[in-house]
Amino acid sequence: MNKKESLAIVQDWFTKQNWKPFKFQKDTWKAYEQGKNGLLNAPTGSGKTYALWVPIVLELLHNKAKEGKLKKGVKALWVTPLRALSSEIEQATLRFIQEVFPEITVGIRTGDTPQKVRAAQKRKMPDLLITTPESLQLLLASKKYNQIFASLNAVVVDEWHELLGSKRGVQMELALSRLKTLSSSLKIWGISATIGNLEQAREVLLGPQSNQLKNAVLIKARLKKKIKVQSIIPKSMEKFPWRGHLGLHLLDEVVGIIRHSKTTLIFTNTRSQCELWFQKLLERYPEFAGELAMHHGSISKETRLWVEQAIRQETLKAVVCTSSLDLGVDFAPVETIIQIGGPKGVARFLQRAGRSGHQPRETSIIHFLPTHGIELIEASALKKAVKNQAVENRNPYFLSYDVLIQYLITLAVSDGFYPESIFNEIKQTFCYQSISEKEWQWCLNFISYGGESLKTYDEYRKVEILEDGLFKVNDRGVAMRHRLQIGTIVSDAVLAVKYVKGGFIGNIEEFFVSKLTPGDVFTFAGRNLEFVRIKGMNVHVRKSKKKTAKVPSWAGGRMSFSSQMSELLREEMYAASSTFPDSDGPRQKLTLELKALKPIFKRQVQESIIPRPHQFLIETFKTREGYHAVFYPFEGRFVHEPLASLIAYRLSLLTPISLSIAFNDYGFELLSDQEIDVQQILDNELFTSEFLMDDLYKSLNATEMARRKFRDIAVIAGLVFTGYPSQLIKTKHLQSSAQLLFDVFRDYEAENLLFLQAFTETFEHQLQEERLRLALRRIEQQQIVWKKCEKPTPFSFPIITDRLREKLSSEKLEDRIKRMVKAFT
Amino acid sequence: MITIKDQHFTPDASGVLFWENKEILLVADVHFGKIAHFRKYGSAVPSSAITVNFKKLDEAIKKYNPRKLIFLGDLFHSDYNQEFKLFEHWVKQQNCSILLIKGNHDIVHPSFFKKANLEVLPHLIIGDFYLSHKPEHKPNFFTLCGHLHPGYALRGLGRQKLRLPCFYQTENQMILPAFGTFTGLYLVKSMPNESVYVCTQNEVIKVQ
DSSP states (O other): OOHHHHHHHHHHHHHHTTOOOOHHHHHHHHHHHTTOEEEEEOOTTSSHHHHHHHHHHHHHHHHHHHHSSOOSSOSEEEEOSOGGGHHHHHHHHHHHHHHHOTTOOEEEESTTSOHHHHHHHHHSOOSEEEEOHHHHHHHHTSTTHHHHTTTOOEEEETTHHHHHTSHHHHHHHHHHHHHHHHOTTOEEEEEEOOOTTHHHHHHHHHOTTOHHHHTEEEEEOOOOOOEEEEEOOOSOSTTSOSSOSOOGGGHHHHHHHHHTSSEEEEEOSSHHHHHHHHHHHHHHOGGGTTTEEEEOTTBOHHHHHHHHHHHHTTOOSEEEEOGGGTSSOOOTTEEEEEEESOOSOHHHHHHHHTTSOOSTTOOEEEEEEOSSTTHHHHHHHHHHHHHHTOOOOOOOOOOOHHHHHHHHHHHHHTTOBOHHHHHHHHTTSSTTTTOOHHHHHHHHHHHHHTTSOOOTTOOOOSOEEOTTSOEEOOOHHHHHHHHHHOOSOOOOOEEEEEETTSOEEEEEEHHHHTTOOTTOEEEETTEEEEEEEEETTEEEEEEOOOSOOBOOOOOOOOOOOOHHHHHHHHHHHHHHHTTSTTOOSOOOOOOHHHHHTHHHHHHHHHHSOOOOTTEEEEEEEEETTEEEEEEEOOOOHHHHHHHHHHHHHHHHHHSOOEEEEEEOSSOEEEEESSOOOHHHHHHTTTTOOTTHHHHHHHSHHHHHHHHHHHHHHHHHTTSSOOOBTTBOOSOGGGOOOHHHHHHHHHHHOTTOHHHHHHHHHIIIIIIOHHHHHHHHHHHHHSEEEEEEOSSOOTTTHHHHTOOOOEEEEOSOHHHHHHHHHHHTO | OEEETTEEEEEOTTSOEEETTTTEEEEOOOOBTHHHHHHHTTOOOOGGGGHHHHHHHHHHHHHHOOSEEEEOSOOBOSSOOTHHHHHHHHHHTOSSEEEEEOOTTOOSOHHHHHHTTOEEESOEEETTEEEOSSOOOOTTOEEEEOSSOEEEEEEETTTEEEEEEEEEEOSSEEEOOOOSSSOOOEEOOOOTTOEEEEEOSSOEEEOO
16 A cells, blocks of 8 residues: 555545544644654644544554564554543544554553453553553563564654643653664654643653654644633622632622533632532532533542533533543533633633634633632733733753652663663653763662662662673562552542442542541532541541531642733733822723722722832731731742742841741732831842842741652652552551651751752742742832731732741740740640 | 659650659650661661661760660561661660560560560559550559650641640650651640640750
8 A cells, every 4th residue: 555545545534524634634644654753732622633643553554565464562652641531542543443444453551451451461462552651651660561662653642741841741751762762663742732832842752862853843733713711700899709719609600601501611720619619509509400510530430431421412511620621532512611710820721711612713712700809810811811822831850860760660670771771861861861970870879779888787678780780670579569659640648438338439638538537527529428437548438418518628739820921910910000090100901800800909009009010019917817918029929939938038037036928929928926027128138139049048948848849759769658549558667758758868868869859849840040030130129118007908818818838937946835835825 | 854643754855754763764666677677678768867766865874874774665666677786786785774665566576675685574563653655544553655656736826836746644644755766746635634745856845
């Protein structure tokens, strides 16, 4: 079969489906056929799956025609970040190959794949394998894995933007570095939604110095999609809350939207918010029963699949969901999207908006529901961000020693490795391009001697070095524990929620369960459940008729505004300030959202001001909780967090004081039991950018942040064994808290690379030094306006009610204890 | 100084309790061998941390110069490993007699303790006091024990919070904090007739 013929088959198939190939699809086919690698920038539901499966399958057709039969082993890997998406992809693949090339086999290999199927795959691998980054690592941890991948032609990494900014992305880089050596004809492709740094995303995927990058393309699917943002504006601002995060007061407005649309997806930011919305909607509108569903990551897989199927069959009116429905899964019938609360990211907001109106050229409408007054400013800024496509970057990780150590042990567990060849491979990756010989030796020493020189009493056992220099794990216990622990997503221990009489409902974090006592009623998966007991890794519950219940809180990643988004936010603020009488600048035109906020702005001005471009606002007031000082840089959470800790640290040098710190995307707060002397902050120029890094390192807060980062690092590098959620293994004697380990390292081995990595990650990923420096420079040029207020202002409210806080103290511990004791006796 | 049943006790910031009248030093939950145990199973905890428990013990012995040293259980974290040899060596250098009340973690074969010249008992009665590993209620006796790793959370104005190891005294028992480094805390909530003494680096402070 020649190229012309095979292309004709494809064209034919597309015609049969009543489809016309898009330009980006044809471009991708052509590039692949020319042996190129690349990154395809296309949104979900655009037909990106066929952009790559088509040329991959055609290549197999050619190979078969040339060689008479297909070689053994996997021919193409499709890597997806969510295992829930794998069956979706399999369906799409089958639909195509069954007509075009039916003898090709497709298989799925994820954490959900039964042991029996996996064993069968090991005997005979399917030609096309759909898998996750973790399961791919597990394949690398199995004996004779090189045979599996010897005839691999292609790897497609789907939703690469999701992996890029995480350690799973690093895991992917490492796996690819191995596969490049194992297979000579490998082509690597990524698929990514729109992010700010697409070029870099491609470089990371292919490797900065690699031949693959030299022979690569970046294809953008320019599908014109109009997105319209519509804020749900409360009728009366008087009753609208100043804080809160649920948004339930606008429930009736949401119902109006649901009624007017075929299917509506309601996106919430957290799972607890999702549970509450679902419950309240049904409570107030019982007629929705049967037409309303809920979807989030903790609900059982069966239920989730059922919901997804129901959306496709148009039997649901609305689904309350979380980011669990952000990715993949094409839902044609979805007409309307509602976003509850700030999405904290333009990319995410766009992606969610794109879930509706799947017909090309149809306008996607997304309704934004503010959960508190100030969020309307965010809505106003979001509108502009969508218009300008001000999309965030996803920053790749750099020198993650934890992932490298895990990978090296993975290779040692399977067939063993020789350091030189692996060193050359990993140096080709983006993450480890600058790793030094010394650091590499440290990693080798860490896995073989536990990071020490040989001592007589030491019994450290993990990787052995054989006579010919092969690094190999021979201990079966070590190998088993390592396989169980592969994966870089670290979460709290997860327990299964089951009825006493049996029947799995979903998973829940241990953190929440630990706060329950038997008899407590909590809401989960839309039901009110009575907590009976914990048995092993199971939470036993029974149905409850009680109306009021606790709602589980799940720790979710808190996103931060990008710098572009922060700038837009400030501009909205300045626009609002220009409409007040004492403004000197020209009066700006306000958006609907800002107009609606007028009453709140008025309250703000009564007590304080709305800052103008040249002003930096500080408010102080006293409440029952103590003395508050609130600062408003409007730079986003990632800047406010280090800035707050910096100012707190510098203040603590001037006077012995204990501070509690809170921050959000608008500003930050210092809270103390003694009055905070703002004049002292101003007189001593505490906002200077001089000695910035030095001071940041010294602030206790950096240590605390690093301590939290260290938890993931310790698990990934195999320092702590977490066991396995659904399997009860006797590992209690090996469990310890990463917190304790952190202290041990700090006191005894502060030069440990994993310990240092916790700090690097804090400074590079969380603190964003450069943005902080720019912010300080901006503040240095502003005029500081210090308002001593009688009571909390509308701006301050969302900040001072935040419960997640950092602490800092320069007082003697003994003094603090004595004062605390005194205050309460 | 704490007085219980006419006997005087000094709680120390390191977590030991010194019984003044009898010159006995009480130490709970050292968990020797924990670090070596982790290393044996492939978790690279710095082995230099092993020496710290010995150093801390040496300092406490120097400070109080006891006639007798009693470990209130969980002396050794796991089954036999090389850290036990270090412990054996340490025992030989001591002048006072040493006794172990067996804890749930003390699963090392008794012959090893014997070889180390260490008397092992399930519990012990001295006068009005009952010494055990786990908290136990014995009528007419006051219990001195460990096992719990008690810690106490303090709260103050301005949302301040502190978590510190503590001595936890109830009506008829005193629970010692865990002596070992690399051990966690179990936060206790005290009743009105109970006392809590928290340990800082240098001081013991009664907070309740």
